[in-house]
Amino acid sequence: MYKILLVDDEQEIRFGLRNYFPWNNLGFAVIHDCENGQQALEFLKENPIDVVLTDIRMPVMDGIDLAREIKERKFPIQTIFLSGYKDFHYAQNALKYGVRDYIVKPGKYEEIEEVFTILKKDLDQEWNNNQSTTNSYSENITQTIKKYTEEHYAEVTLDDLSQLLKMSPNYISTFFKEKTGMNFSTYLAEIRMKKAAELLVDYHYKTYEISYLLGYNNPKSFTRMFKKYYGVSPREYRNQRAVSL
Structure with missing residues (x-):
């Protein structure tokens, strides 16, 4: 299961998305939720997360600033915006900070399913690539140890x-x-x-x-x-x- 951090200042939205959307069917799980970007950032510093699903307009720290922090800190996290504001200005900033997608509130089932189904495939591919690289690196190290030992026994x-x-x-x-x-x-x-x-x-x-x-x-x-x-x-x-x- 890929881990989702849900960020929204509306408690009702957080509760509904966390408890009523069948994330597990898509290979995801909401493991925590926060009411603003600052809380989310503090949580991300201490906990590994795969996806941040965040509102844009929030008090203390909004979604744009949160996306910027995620990008600048080089967190290996996919960010998706969830907002009721279809504003080109926000969409531009989303692209600038590497935001992957934009879901319009309240978030239709089909739209969320489509976005996260594609995301799951991409995350799986990335995991497989990383695993292959790790295995290759490990194999090279092992072979180096064996070869050196055989030559300098x-x-x-x-x-x-x-x-x-x-x-x-x-x-x-x-x-x-x-x-x-x-x-x-x-x-x-x-x-x-x-x-x-x-x-x-x-x-x-x-x-x-x-x-x-x-x-x-x-x-x-x-x-x-x-x-x-x-x-x-x-x-x-x-x-x-x-x-x-």
């Missing part, structure tokens, strides 16, 4: 990735787990163990040398991790490979 740390991505180590750790379902340390260990299996086939390297090449300063730690991953020690793995060859 012997010495890579979260601090190194922090410098590369300009993100905090904690954020990278949380982000990676969220996107891959795997802790970064587990992923790093997996890369190292796969590389260890490759190196063990090459008899030029002793087991302790492979340990250091993979970034393990203690060969016992390497042996313990390898056995945990493959179920056998590095020496046993090498012997098994020799027999199979």
